[in-house]
Amino acid sequence: MFPRFSKRLRTFPKLALLINRNYTLLWLGGAISQIGDTLFTMMLILWIGTLLQNQSAAPLAVSGVVLAAALPALLIGPFAGVFVDRWPKQRTMRIMDALRAVLVCSLLPISGPLPLPLALKLTIIYLVVAVVSGLSQFFTPATRAILKEVVPQEQLTRASALTVGATTFSWAIGPAFAGICYVSLGARWAIALNAASFACSWVLVGRMRVSAAERRASAxxxxxxxxxxxxxxxxxxxxxxxxxxxxxxxxxxxxxxxxxxxxxxxxxxxxxxxxxxxxxxxxxxxxxxxxxxxxxxxxxxxxxxxxxxxxxxxxxxxxxxxxxxxxxxxxxxxxxxxxxxxxxxxxxxxxxxxxxxxxxxxxxxxxxxxxxxxxxxxxxxxxxxxxxxxxxxxxxxxxxxxxxxxxxxxxxxxxxxxxxxxxxxxxxxxxxxxxxxxxxxxxxxxxxxxxxxxxx
Structure with missing residues (x-):
């Protein structure tokens, strides 16, 4: 009995892998980051709605979050692809994760009782959302491009399905958990959780083993x-x-x-x-x-x-x-x-x-x-x-x-x-x-x- 149990225990790490070690690390980092993003987005909507409670400008202010996130995709997205093709994908992803974590943390001071004008608070929120979205224009294509490095071609469909499944799951549970988190813990905890999700992604992506050719930057x-x-x-x-x-x-x-x-x-x-x-x-x-x-x-x-x-x-x-x-x-x-x-x-x-x-x-x-x-x-x-x-x-x-x-x-x-x-x-x-x-x-x-x- 015990030898059989020991054998199963030794093989468990291999059974727990999704396709291979590199993709498992990539998937975990992306899934954790995606859940953090969903919590953060829903929390921002609830936060702005609370700040402008019973005011006619509330719907417009909430839509400003969507606009702030979408504009970088239109203005930066095409040019970001050029640099993603030049730069090492793994290093690009880690740099973007680190910068996004720092930017999200910058919202912590204004999420408390700091006496700032409402217009200034909204401006800071929109700027942070816009810059984080701009950094994501580099991170997302790099994530998709590195699949060719870490996943065999015959497994690409399965890898993509697992990635999309993680995103879908995060959007299924995110809104409910965001509401509970915001009501019981406040905006600060949602901000901290999103920053922590970027930090987890940074660590997990760094554990991936990629080829020397992928690590070299294009001069x-x-x-x-x-x-x-x-x-x-x-x-x-x-x-x-x-x-x-x-x-x-x-x-x-x-x-x-x-x-x-x-x-x-x-x-x-x-x-x-x-x-x-x-x-x-x-x-x-x-x-x-x-x-x-x-x-x-x-x-x-x-x-x-x-x-x-x-x-x-x-x-x-x-x-x-x-x-x-x-x-x-x-x-x-x-x-x-x-x-x-x-x-x-x-x-x-x-x-x-x-x-x-x-x-x-x-x-x-x-x-x-x-x-x-x-x-x-x-x-x-x-x-x-x-x-x-x-x-x-x-x-x-x-x-x-x-x-x-x-x-x-x-x-x-x-x-x-x-x-x-x-x-x-x-x-x-x-x-x-x-x-x-x-x-x-x-x-x-x-x-x-x-x-x-x-x-x-």
């Missing part, structure tokens, strides 16, 4: 002209690759559609299907729960059917389910629909990373991921603005009568979002089929050419 010119030249090279590469162009377009459509769904979720759940505000958080966990299940299934499904087919079918299914679950205005149907939508969308999200890595050489990975992130962020921002504007102005009071019930502005915008996501799936299906046909023709030509050369 290239840092002039504006050289940066712009390399940025143009990355954009031209994307333009010349059908798979990357397709992903850029489909992810833009998906981000726009899902942005509409996310912005109007509160109104749809509380007004259309009449769920009490106290249960809003519970109903909102349906997509993340489905998303976790989707990431569990995606590796096996992609191995059987193919990554491109699963990606396209996931978007098609998600688009249909957004429309189908929107029309009846029934709680049970919506809960099932939201869960199925979560399964499909997270499968698509998990496959984006591997599809980009399969089509991109290592020296260009940072630029490709940064460009993709910038475009999707812009699409999501446009969706946020347009959906809020249309529901408050042009579509306000519009009601469409159907045998199953009435459709208001929120329903109509949800249907439009579903159609956009479905169009993204159609585009992906068509373009990837064209890519497969082209690859098949090239393979046939190469085989024929080899046969001819052998006969000669």
């Amino acid at each position: 290239q010119s840092t002039s504006l002209w050289s940066v712009l030249t390399e940025l143009r090279e990355g954009l031209r590469f994307i333009q010349g690759q059908l798979q990357l162009r397709t992903l850029l377009l489909t992810q833009s459509l998906y981000s726009f559609g899902w942005g509409i769904v996310s912005v109007l979720a509160l109104f749809y759940i509380t007004q259309n299907i009449h769920v009490p505000m106290s249960l809003f958080g519970l109903v909102s966990t349906a997509p993340p729960i489905g998303g976790i299940l989707g990431t569990v299934l995606v590796d096996r499904t992609a191995a059987k059917v193919g990554a491109t087919r699963v990606y396209a079918r996931a978007l098609l299914f998600a688009g249909v389910m957004v429309v189908v679950s929107t029309v009846p205005n029934q709680v049970f149907i919506d809960l099932v629909g939201f869960t199925l939508i979560g399964i499909a969308t997270m499968q698509a999200e998990a496959l984006v990373g591997p599809l980009v890595l399969f089509a991109t050489p290592s020296p260009l990975v940072g630029r490709v991921f940064s460009t993709l992130g910038t475009v999707t962020t812009l699409s999501s921002l446009l969706a946020t603005f347009l959906s809020g504007y249309l529901s408050s102005t042009l579509l306000q009071g519009v009601v469409v009568h159907l045998p199953t019930g009435e459709l208001n502005a929120t329903n109509l915008l949800y249907i439009g979002a579903g159609v956009l996501i479905f169009m993204g799936g159609l585009l992906a299906s068509r373009q990837f089929r064209k890519l497969q046909e082209r690859n098949h023709m090239e393979m046939t030509y190469l085989k024929t050419d080899n046969r001819r050369s052998q006969h000669r």
